Amino acid sequence: MTSPAPSPSPGRTLPETARTRHRRLREQGSLDRGALDAVLAAGFLCHLGVVVDGTPMVVPTVYGADGDTLYFHGSVASRSLIASPGAGVCVTVTHVDGLVLARSVFEHGVNYRSAMVHGTPRPVTDPEEKLAGLRCLTEQAAPGQWDYARRPSRKELAATSLLALSLDEASVKIRTGPPDDGDGPDAALGLWAGVLPLHTTWGALEPDPALPADLAPPAHLTARAASPA
Amino acid sequence: MTSPAPSPSPGRTLPETARTRHRRLREQGSLDRGALDAVLAAGFLCHLGVVVDGTPMVVPTVYGADGDTLYFHGSVASRSLIASPGAGVCVTVTHVDGLVLARSVFEHGVNYRSAMVHGTPRPVTDPEEKLAGLRCLTEQAAPGQWDYARRPSRKELAATSLLALSLDEASVKIRTGPPDDGDGPDAALGLWAGVLPLHTTWGALEPDPALPADLAPPAHLTARAASPA
Known part of the structure; x- marks a missing residue:
């Protein structure tokens, strides 16, 4: 998950809303649309958050990103979406790049790239869009398989529930680089510090x-x- | 994230609740406490779901699992927990083990191990438990660093908000093995099928x-x- 594709939207800025405003660790936050596209392009698994009976439920599921739309299977969200159609979801995609090993425990952390998308998903009912959405979802995880494997039959297509989520309300957080205590008093402790990278x-x-x-x-x-x- | 530790709780079964009952893909679901411990022990990053103003928010954060308790930083959940203390959360930990490449697109999937914990987190205020919880959290991600790095000062400890979540209401989903269409009509298509493993x-x-x-x-x-x- 370490090969971000070139962004189709360089320079675009996402709107700041109450949900996408970065309140903590502001320096790591970004509303750059290109950064969002890169984080989404570098993975295929998201964590989908829905509200069921007033409490949150976080489910891992595959997604596909296509232009301004994120596609995912409706079945994973069914309990929530059947209970309250039109309810909001939060889709989060995270890549862990390494451990930040500081001189102090307090400054330990993680290098990561994470995207968070908020909105109300739209059920995809048009057969052509459904096919295109499933293609996007399949190719995001397993490029080449849409053309190689047997494509969905009409019956399979009908049995598949697909949701589309706009990328309009989204934000990105990224942390890179060494620990932050290299120029503080702890630097005199003589302790090793740096990053232990994680590769997939x-x-x-x-x-x-x-x-x-x-x-x-x-x-x-x-x-x-x-x-x- | 592929080295599950031996379970401290072999044979224990988690209680089935409305939230932990497996409704989809039942064969992949488990309420085995040992399976839960193994999934939690194999990682250090979770996705924390909270409800903010009625909509879900899913945030990546580090965790530590210690016996029947899962520890995580309170700061990541602050917006939600300040707004409504006592609110429920959902903590999900997922390891992706590989892509399941079937003969048909419809049967494509992911081999994974995922744990989902539900409950209402308790703020850790006792200084000794806070220190033990932070140690657990640090050692889960970076074993050895608690003894090596400078430990939290009294001031740092006071500035750290730690939450404890009981593992009482939790469930596990695991998928392993080859695609499911090896004995169906699609097996005659002459297409390659199998698993592409993902290693971290x-x-x-x-x-x-x-x-x-x-x-x-x-x-x-x-x-x-x-x-x-």
């Missing part, structure tokens, strides 16, 4: 045991195996 | 540029660098 990589392909032995994986998968995610 | 590893230590050149990192950090996370 794809492993070697594991064929389904049900496959015939001579069935080779397609090039788009062999190219991805053992590469940085 | 620690990189090489990056010294703070402010460090003296001859200051060597401690053994607990050099041992961890370049090992599986």
Whole structure:
């Protein structure tokens, strides 16, 4: 999850709202639309927050980002959305880049990139948009598979509930670099300080045991195996 | 995040509640307390869900799990908890283990381990419990650092807001193994299917540029660098 794509929207700024205003650690916050696109492009798993009976529920699920829209499966949010259609959600995508190891415990932290999108998702009912949304979602996690695997049948498409969330209300937080106590009094303690990076990589392909032995994986998968995610 | 520790609670079963009952993909759900402990022990970052002005907010933050308690910083939840003390939260921890590449797009999915904890967090005010909670939180992300780095001063301790959440209401979902369409009609399509695993590893230590050149990192950090996370 460390290969941010070039942003399609350089220079655009997201609107500041009560929910996207950065109140803590202001220096890490950003309303830059390009930064948002890069964080979303670098992953495929989000944490979806919904309110069920007045309490929050946070569910991991896959997403696809396409222009100004974020797509995700409606089924994961069903309890909430059936109970109160039109209810707001929060979608958060986080990449952990490393541990910040400071001289003091107090200054320890995490280098990360995180995007938070707020809004009321819209059910996708138009079959063409649904197909395009599912393609986006599939290709975000597994590029090349939409053209390689069998596409959804009409029945499968009908059984799939897809939601679209606008990227209009969103914010990004990013922390990079060494600990912050390198020029403070703790620097005299003689303790090592720095960053322990965390890397995510794809492993070697594991064929389904049900496959015939001579069935080779397609090039788009062999190219991805053992590469940085 | 792939080294689950031995469970301290083998065989214990978590109570089923309206929030922890598994409604979707039931076969992946578990109320086994040992499974919960293993998922929590394998990571250090959670997504914390709170309700702010009736809408959900999902924030990434570090946690520490100690016996029946999960500790996290109160500052991340401050907007919600100041607005409505005693409000419920949902803490979700997810490890992505790989992509499930099926013959059909419809059967594509993710191998993952996820824990979801529900409850109303309790502010930790007792200084001794606060210190123990912060130690737990620090050691979960960066084992060895509590003894190595400078511990929190009385002033830093007072400035830190710590919350404790009981693990009593929690559930686990796990998906492992190959795609599910190996014995269906799509198996005849002649398409490759299997799993593309995702691995998380620690990189090489990056010294703070402010460090003296001859200051060597401690053994607990050099041992961890370049090992599986």
